[in-house]
Amino acid sequence: MIGWIEKLGHAGLLFCEHVGVSGLFLLRTILRKPRVIRLFPLVVEQVYSVGVLSFVIVALSGLFIGMVLALQGYNILERFGSVEQLGQLVALSVVRELGPVIGGLLFAGRAGSSLTAEIGLMQATEQLASMEMMAVDPLWRIIAPRFWAGVISMPVLIAIFCVVAVFGSYLVGVEWLGVDAGQFWSNMQASVNFRIDIVNGIIKGFVFGIVITWIAVYQGYYAIPTAAGIGRATTKTVVYGSLVVLGLDFILTSFMLGGW
Amino acid sequence: MLNKRIIELLVGLFILVGIIAMFVLAFKVSGLSMYSGGGSFHVAAVFDNIGDLKVRAPVTIAGVRVGEVDSIAIDNSTFKAEVGMYIDKKQDKLPADTTAKILTAGLIGANYIELIPGYNESNLKEGALIIDTQPAIVLENLVGQLIYKLSGEKK
Amino acid sequence: MTDNFVEIIGLHFARNDHWVLNDVNLRIPRGKIVAIMGPSGSGKTTLLRLISAQLRPEIGKVLVNGVDVNSLARSDLYKMRSLMGMLFQSSGLFTGLSVFENVAFPLREHTKLSEDIIRNVVLMQLEAVGLRGARDLMPSELSGGMAHRVALARALVLNPQLMMYDEPFTGQDPITMGVLVKLIKHLNEVLELTSIIVSHDVAETMSIADYIYVIADSRIIGEGTPEQIANDKSPLVNQFIHGLADGPVPFHYPANKYREDLKL
Numbered sequence: 017m018i019g020w021i022e023k024l025g026h027a028g029l030l031f032c033e034h035v036g037v038s039g040l041f042l043l044r045t046i047l048r049k050p051r052v053i054r055l056f057p058l059v060v061e062q063v064y065s066v067g068v069l070s071f072v073i074v075a076l077s078g079l080f081i082g083m084v085l086a087l088q089g090y091n092i093l094e095r096f097g098s099v100e101q102l103g104q105l106v107a108l109s110v111v112r113e114l115g116p117v118i119g120g121l122l123f124a125g126r127a128g129s130s131l132t133a134e135i136g137l138m139q140a141t142e143q144l145a146s147m148e149m150m151a152v153d154p155l156w157r158i159i160a161p162r163f164w165a166g167v168i169s170m171p172v173l174i175a176i177f178c179v180v181a182v183f184g185s186y187l188v189g190v191e192w193l194g195v196d197a198g199q200f201w202s203n204m205q206a207s208v209n210f211r212i213d214i215v216n217g218i219i220k221g222f223v224f225g226i227v228i229t230w231i232a233v234y235q236g237y238y239a240i241p242t243a244a245g246i247g248r249a250t251t252k253t254v255v256y257g258s259l260v261v262l263g264l265d266f267i268l269t270s271f272m273l274g275g276w
Numbered sequence: 277m278l279n280k281r282i283i284e285l286l287v288g289l290f291i292l293v294g295i296i297a298m299f300v301l302a303f304k305v306s307g308l309s310m311y312s313g314g315g316s317f318h319v320a321a322v323f324d325n326i327g328d329l330k331v332r333a334p335v336t337i338a339g340v341r342v343g344e345v346d347s348i349a350i351d352n353s354t355f356k357a358e359v360g361m362y363i364d365k366k367q368d369k370l371p372a373d374t375t376a377k378i379l380t381a382g383l384i385g386a387n388y389i390e391l392i393p394g395y396n397e398s399n400l401k402e403g404a405l406i407i408d409t410q411p412a413i414v415l416e417n418l419v420g421q422l423i424y425k426l427s428g429e430k431k
Numbered sequence: 432m433t434d435n436f437v438e439i440i441g442l443h444f445a446r447n448d449h450w451v452l453n454d455v456n457l458r459i460p461r462g463k464i465v466a467i468m469g470p471s472g473s474g475k476t477t478l479l480r481l482i483s484a485q486l487r488p489e490i491g492k493v494l495v496n497g498v499d500v501n502s503l504a505r506s507d508l509y510k511m512r513s514l515m516g517m518l519f520q521s522s523g524l525f526t527g528l529s530v531f532e533n534v535a536f537p538l539r540e541h542t543k544l545s546e547d548i549i550r551n552v553v554l555m556q557l558e559a560v561g562l563r564g565a566r567d568l569m570p571s572e573l574s575g576g577m578a579h580r581v582a583l584a585r586a587l588v589l590n591p592q593l594m595m596y597d598e599p600f601t602g603q604d605p606i607t608m609g610v611l612v613k614l615i616k617h618l619n620e621v622l623e624l625t626s627i628i629v630s631h632d633v634a635e636t637m638s639i640a641d642y643i644y645v646i647a648d649s650r651i652i653g654e655g656t657p658e659q660i661a662n663d664k665s666p667l668v669n670q671f672i673h674g675l676a677d678g679p680v681p682f683h684y685p686a687n688k689y690r691e692d693l694k695l
Contacts, residue, residue, distance in 0.1 A: 063291070064287045146523030
């Protein structure tokens with residue numbers, strides 16, 4: 017019995033330690049004299065590998081989700097005779113919640129895991145150590161560009177997701193199921209408020225981007241430098257990243273609906 | 277390793293698409309609202325009963341949307357509801373004795389405020405208070421009135 | 432100017448609650464090739480990391496060129512590190528960059544030399560290790576030995592005074608080993624380097640080392656010139672140098688009596 021409590025306590029303390037280490041790690045990465053001219057091309061390269069390469073999965077997912085929402089929404093709204101609210105239903109669901117959250121989960125899965133694997137592999141093949149030996153700080157050269165790229169890419173991906181989802185719902189709702197196009201758009205525009213819904217959605221995107229990228233680079237950097245260790249680290253990134261996205265989403269949503 | 281030029285091009289394209297997406301979201305999806313202080317003035321109206329009226333409900337003149345509700349509160353001395361609303365600056369020629377009514381959109385829709393212009397020469401200004409109002413129609417009262425009337429006729 | 436480029440005094444280092452290095456004392460004379468040998472896991476690589484201050488000792492001092500490396504601030508530490516070059520066991524080449532770019536990396540990061548000068552310096556380094564023709568290959572296209580040579584060229588490009596080799600011969604074919612041995616010796620003389628080789632390849636190391644330290648069980652159990660070590664009478668050194676299967680390091684992992692296990 018005591019053994020269990022001991023293990024629980026130990027796990028708790030270990031968790032705190034990890035959070036502390038990762039917090040310091042993040043601070044060391046972002047709090048340095050920004051040699052922007054040198055940093056910029058590195059960030060651009062990373063935005064390509066983190067953002068551009070995630071474009072396809074995000075856009076496709078957005079399309080399918082928009083289309084399914086339209087289908088399901090139509091099915092239910094039909095019973096109340098209010099199918100013209102379809103546009104509003106889809107737009108609010110996507111912009112407020114589905115866009116940031118699903119975008120976040122996809123990002124954690126695709127970009128997060130690839131970041132962790134890449135950095136973990138660099139650790140394992142001693143590339144980071146040799147960089148340190150050459151008196152180049154790997155935190156600045158390798159980790160920071162990837163971090164900023166993640167923070168920049170995420171809101172962009174979410175915006176794309178939302179637009180594609182709305183478009184997908186337009187295709188299904190208006191073109192296929194026959195909802196009136198004018199009502200579709202005007203009801204949507206009347207009910208989606210720029211500041212409350214869209215700006216908040218983008219803010220969520222930024223926050224998720226910061227957190228997911230932070231977890232991804234941390235796990236990669238501190239991964240056990242073996243093949244198994246990297247595999248475990250990648251899994252952790254996806255799992256922790258996803259959980260944190262969902263948890264933060266709840267917290268942010270309650271702030272936002274409470275009116276900030 | 278891909279040509280550096282191509283990478284930079286794709287990244288630029290990516291960010292551009294993202295910004296365009298945000299613009300589309302702003303204008304096509306949300307119909308970027310103009311009632312955020314810039315082009316509107318603020319008045320208040322006192323109601324006996326606001327029914328189901330909510331913040332951000334539309335404010336209309338002749339059925340055309342000209343503003344939205346931005347606050348609902350109780351006046352602690354009269355115990356009536358004080359509703360604050362933004363009205364588009366273009367409507368600055370509203371007479372000072374304009375009245376306000378709470379109507380229902382459709383049969384079971386949401387409540388909104390309809391402004392009925394009066395005849396006064398001076399105009400409704402920023403910070404004005406509309407006291408001549410009609411409260412929302414509460415369904416229970418309506419049914420109660422109907423039953424009373426029906427039982428009255430029977431006699 | 433001290434006689435010894437590196438001095439390690441009374442060093443104790445622990446990892447995961449057990450002592451990896453216990454009261455280790457080493458001197459690396461300037462301009463010499465010193466080998467640190469010992470069984471796997473005896474802490475040899477850890478020693479190299481302690482010298483370059485990637486790790487901190489629990490007790491003891493590490494002096495490089497007379498300066499205690501652990502007392503330096505970050506920027507001074509980086510300056511100190513530019514005096515040292517290190518060749519890692521897995522060569523540590525940057526997989527996204529070509530051979531040329533890998534060798535050019537330290538120059539681009541630390542100097543403001545023009546592209547022409549960088550190009551010439553890189554080509555000279557590659558020529559010294561015999562890989563000038565391979566300059567546009569990617570690390571994934573190189574054999575292990577070639578990767579090591581490129582890493583060597585890269586480590587030397589900023590003219591360090593100390594070169595540390597972490598298991599350079601491990602897993603290489605005989606020809607590559609011969610090449611690396613020749614290069615290490617040659618470069619040490621020509622560039623007036625001080626070299627530390629960590630290895631457990633006895634024959635190769637003894638052929639070029641001026642002085643050898645043997646580490647086992649977290650201590651130095653023997654030191655001397657190659658001849659002295661070869662004739663060392665202490666059983667552990669003897670077993671290690673001559674590759675004997677049984678001795679102080681036993682053949683059998685501790686187990687129950689054989690008869691009992693077989694249930695006879």
